[in-house]
Amino acid sequence: MDLPVLHSRTPTLNRPYGLNRQGVFLLILGILGLSFGGLVAQENRPPPGGRLRPPPLPREASILESVEGRVWVQRAFLPFEGNLRLYGCVVGSPSGAHYGYDLETGSILMVWRGPFADLTELWFDRAFNQTAEPIEGALWMNARPLFAVFPRRLLKYPEGWLVTAHPLFSYEGYELEPDGQPVFIFHFERLRVRDRIASDSDGSGLTRQVKFSGKLNDWNTWLLVAEGAEITSSPNGSEWVIPDSGLRIQWPSDSKHRPEIRDNGSNLQLVVPLTKETLEEPLEYTLTW
Amino acid sequence: MKLSKVKKLIWGYQIFRGSVGCSRLGAWSALLFLCLSNPGTGQPPHNDHFALTERFHSESEAQILREAQYWERLPLPIPEGVIPEISGMVTIPDRRLLVTTRRGELWYVDGAYEDDPQPVFTRFTSGLHEPLGISQAPEGGYYVVQRSELTHIEDRDGDGQADWFRKVFKIPVSGNYHEFAFGPYLTREGNIRINLMLAYNAAFQSSVPWRGWILEVTPEGYVTPIASGLRAGAGAVLSSGGDWFFTENQGEWAGTSYISHIEPGDFLGHPQSLAWSHLPGSVTHLRPEDIPDTGLPLVEVADQIPGLKMPAVFIPYAIHGVSPNGIVEDTTGGKFGPFEGQFFFADSGQARIIRVSLEQVNGVWQGATYAFMGGFQAPVVRLAFGEDGSLFVGETGRGWGSVAPLAEGFERVRWKGNMPFEIQEAKIEPDGFTLHFTRPVDRKSAESLFSYGVSSFTYGYGSDYGSPPINRLSCPIRKVVVAEDGMSVRLGVLCLREGYIHEIRTSGIRAADTGEPLLHNNAYYTILSRPDGDRIVPLEEELAADCTPMIPEDAYKSTPKHPTERPDFFSRHGDQIIHLGTAPGMKFDKTLLEVRAGSQFQLVFRNTDEMMHNFVLCLPGKGQEVGMAALHMGIDGMANNYVPDSDLVLYHTAIIQPGASERLFLVAPEVPGDYDYVCTIPGHAMVMNGILRVLPADE
Numbered sequence A: 001m002d003l004p005v006l007h008s009r010t011p012t013l014n015r016p017y018g019l020n021r022q023g024v025f026l027l028i029l030g031i032l033g034l035s036f037g038g039l040v041a042q043e044n045r046p047p048p049g050g051r052l053r054p055p056p057l058p059r060e061a062s063i064l065e066s067v068e069g070r071v072w073v074q075r076a077f078l079p080f081e082g083n084l085r086l087y088g089c090v091v092g093s094p095s096g097a098h099y100g101y102d103l104e105t106g107s108i109l110m111v112w113r114g115p116f117a118d119l120t121e122l123w124f125d126r127a128f129n130q131t132a133e134p135i136e137g138a139l140w141m142n143a144r145p146l147f148a149v150f151p152r153r154l155l156k157y158p159e160g161w162l163v164t165a166h167p168l169f170s171y172e173g174y175e176l177e178p179d180g181q182p183v184f185i186f187h188f189e190r191l192r193v194r195d196r197i198a199s200d201s202d203g204s205g206l207t208r209q210v211k212f213s214g215k216l217n218d219w220n221t222w223l224l225v226a227e228g229a230e231i232t233s234s235p236n237g238s239e240w241v242i243p244d245s246g247l248r249i250q251w252p253s254d255s256k257h258r259p260e261i262r263d264n265g266s267n268l269q270l271v272v273p274l275t276k277e278t279l280e281e282p283l284e285y286t287l288t289w
Numbered sequence B: 001m002k003l004s005k006v007k008k009l010i011w012g013y014q015i016f017r018g019s020v021g022c023s024r025l026g027a028w029s030a031l032l033f034l035c036l037s038n039p040g041t042g043q044p045p046h047n048d049h050f051a052l053t054e055r056f057h058s059e060s061e062a063q064i065l066r067e068a069q070y071w072e073r074l075p076l077p078i079p080e081g082v083i084p085e086i087s088g089m090v091t092i093p094d095r096r097l098l099v100t101t102r103r104g105e106l107w108y109v110d111g112a113y114e115d116d117p118q119p120v121f122t123r124f125t126s127g128l129h130e131p132l133g134i135s136q137a138p139e140g141g142y143y144v145v146q147r148s149e150l151t152h153i154e155d156r157d158g159d160g161q162a163d164w165f166r167k168v169f170k171i172p173v174s175g176n177y178h179e180f181a182f183g184p185y186l187t188r189e190g191n192i193r194i195n196l197m198l199a200y201n202a203a204f205q206s207s208v209p210w211r212g213w214i215l216e217v218t219p220e221g222y223v224t225p226i227a228s229g230l231r232a233g234a235g236a237v238l239s240s241g242g243d244w245f246f247t248e249n250q251g252e253w254a255g256t257s258y259i260s261h262i263e264p265g266d267f268l269g270h271p272q273s274l275a276w277s278h279l280p281g282s283v284t285h286l287r288p289e290d291i292p293d294t295g296l297p298l299v300e301v302a303d304q305i306p307g308l309k310m311p312a313v314f315i316p317y318a319i320h321g322v323s324p325n326g327i328v329e330d331t332t333g334g335k336f337g338p339f340e341g342q343f344f345f346a347d348s349g350q351a352r353i354i355r356v357s358l359e360q361v362n363g364v365w366q367g368a369t370y371a372f373m374g375g376f377q378a379p380v381v382r383l384a385f386g387e388d389g390s391l392f393v394g395e396t397g398r399g400w401g402s403v404a405p406l407a408e409g410f411e412r413v414r415w416k417g418n419m420p421f422e423i424q425e426a427k428i429e430p431d432g433f434t435l436h437f438t439r440p441v442d443r444k445s446a447e448s449l450f451s452y453g454v455s456s457f458t459y460g461y462g463s464d465y466g467s468p469p470i471n472r473l474s475c476p477i478r479k480v481v482v483a484e485d486g487m488s489v490r491l492g493v494l495c496l497r498e499g500y501i502h503e504i505r506t507s508g509i510r511a512a513d514t515g516e517p518l519l520h521n522n523a524y525y526t527i528l529s530r531p532d533g534d535r536i537v538p539l540e541e542e543l544a545a546d547c548t549p550m551i552p553e554d555a556y557k558s559t560p561k562h563p564t565e566r567p568d569f570f571s572r573h574g575d576q577i578i579h580l581g582t583a584p585g586m587k588f589d590k591t592l593l594e595v596r597a598g599s600q601f602q603l604v605f606r607n608t609d610e611m612m613h614n615f616v617l618c619l620p621g622k623g624q625e626v627g628m629a630a631l632h633m634g635i636d637g638m639a640n641n642y643v644p645d646s647d648l649v650l651y652h653t654a655i656i657q658p659g660a661s662e663r664l665f666l667v668a669p670e671v672p673g674d675y676d677y678v679c680t681i682p683g684h685a686m687v688m689n690g691i692l693r694v695l696p697a698d699e
Ligand SMILES: [Cu+2]
Pocket: B586, B612, B613, B614, B679, B680, B681, B684, B688
């Protein structure tokens, strides 16, 4: 099934809570070679006797949070495409641009402005959903991982759920700058990556800076920036636009990293190849919407 | 309602279980009806002298006041802006604590040790996903268990704020709210144990690997499974002697709450976890289909299933709590009172702390529970001893019921230094028990056989939610020997059974100096093994004893107050059919029902929650009184549906299992008014209640 890859919508509110995570669950444990399990298939259906979500909460019980002073990283399950991202967080900035981040893929799940997050399903009563959600008007991104390797250039970009099990990707942790701004750290094979996504001071957009250390692997390594049925660019290559969603990507004109458009079958993708020459330089771009 | 009224119900009933040909639910329901149809006429069984008076162990106001003479409860004031849903605590040097809250915050607490504490809370970090525990990491920083991650948190630049959050282990989750992760419990080697609870979707499930297991994780993230069979156990402790103990909550496959000694390879009872026993690393060969769902006493099933672990201590349900959480060992060297080396666990439902003594007999850990202290302001879940020997108590019950007035809080308990008159410890003997006391006993009272009573019971093992106490038996006391110094009493008792709780009643004992009774009567000792040694009752006498349980009263299915059969006068459907259900968080789904005075109606009560509930219709304004009376029914509560024998009760259902329902054929009261209905399962009535509005007949 081809889903629109970038689209704006309100959070799903009618999903049964506690739905089992679909897809593939790969438990990779152990750097010493102690590896449990392998592939454990989970059937994609609700559990037997799964209940409907409880009735909606009275409005006065809602827990709506804004951000003051420090950047706020809130770990939670994140609703996405009618399912849950189980290892994620929302990051709220007092400057006004916020995003949801998937620690299993390094991907930005959604971006929004205004009030920060609805934490009712995280903090009210038993918190059956355990989710943090944008209060309104989020732009929902695709769920594909930030990184991919292609032994051959023509292969399709991996789909989201498969990627959670991508053995090359491993989340290490995050550090906080003095104002609470997180820098997510993960490994992609032998590459150590620092991913910093911060609100611009006026809240107009998010600037992402990705720093690399370690070594490139032998295959071609790509970063996915954006995806859409159509992608247009300004003549000098300093701005890319996804008309479907209105997402705009500002690209520094002096950057050594040069994005390319590749055809993923049903969609176009803005991707950046990593090379030994460009690895030294942080990759940086700004998202506005 | 007067206590004496309840007491009439209490003398030793007997329950048998597993009647041939009954469906599981049928067998259960039948059991629930095995209460005394005519409680006033029976005679207590022989030798059960104090059965009438000594089963009430929920804390009364008077009892709480007595406890307060010895241990002082200091609620810690909470500053504005702090929501103290305390889910984890670690005491750190310089009289400080670091606490986690369910809202994902970590707070340093200063000033909590003062005589008149005015604690100062300083935020260390925020934004975690429901952390439920914290330990100091030997290499610096802290380990915190979040819902989906074991995290090492550090303040690397030393500015007092956390700035580094390293994933130690990604905890498998399916996304279900009930997948609690408890820990981190540090091992002596510097590894970290975490206990992963099952998901709940109409039934408990292990949807992803290692849910329902105890895992041991190295600081680098390597994992070794330790034990399986967990359900919803919220506490564990590594003893000073190096043994692991784990507290589990009553429910499916846990006839009552318990404390287990954990050794690698143990299977603790919930078969869902065995879905992963085929994975590399598993420490058990048991498969889910190996576990029979019979409801037979756990000890009998455990005899057949190698690896199925008997609890070290059965916690008598409703008597010593309903939902054990954190457990700690008293390592204060006597600063907290006369119980050094014993354990205390927090019970959230009853908002109290229960004491536990453990001893090793023939290599097997077993022991007893004792009431310790009640009356906490909020559901107690976490305990930690401070450096001055006082006990910090973290409290949160959001979404879960409790008898306590507040939903969350933070308290501290301090021993005042004067010696209470308590059973210091009950220990097993080859032919009975020795009770050690904290002060000398009055010889005359202690030498009387009539000062004591012993009876035993156990719990069934199966998929039903909880078990009533079954196979109850009075144990004749043959001999009492009081020690020279009056500090201990040895009881020679017949009919002891392995795998059973022995309720040791002590209401006749008085203190030598003041003549006062014990601060807390009764110990509940779970015998798994009996030692060899000197006897005070000859073996021949024990072998000759008649230990046949009493024949149970006939089961009854329908009574005037529990009319499950359609009365003859009832019109086909009655005037209306009212459907009442449950809502998450211990609630009825409707809090206002309306009927006409004198009308006939059917009430269908369906329990869609994951715990047991009932429906008890009471006189106007009397719901809470009935709820309190039910709380005092002790071990007999479950056999009587937790319905007190009271004129305040008009109608009631049986205890309804999760997923089950019951239909009552009722006639509305003739007097219009707002009649209370409550669930009287201990701890529920305060939150689980509603109004049946009886309207005038003619309007
Ligand atoms: Cu209830």
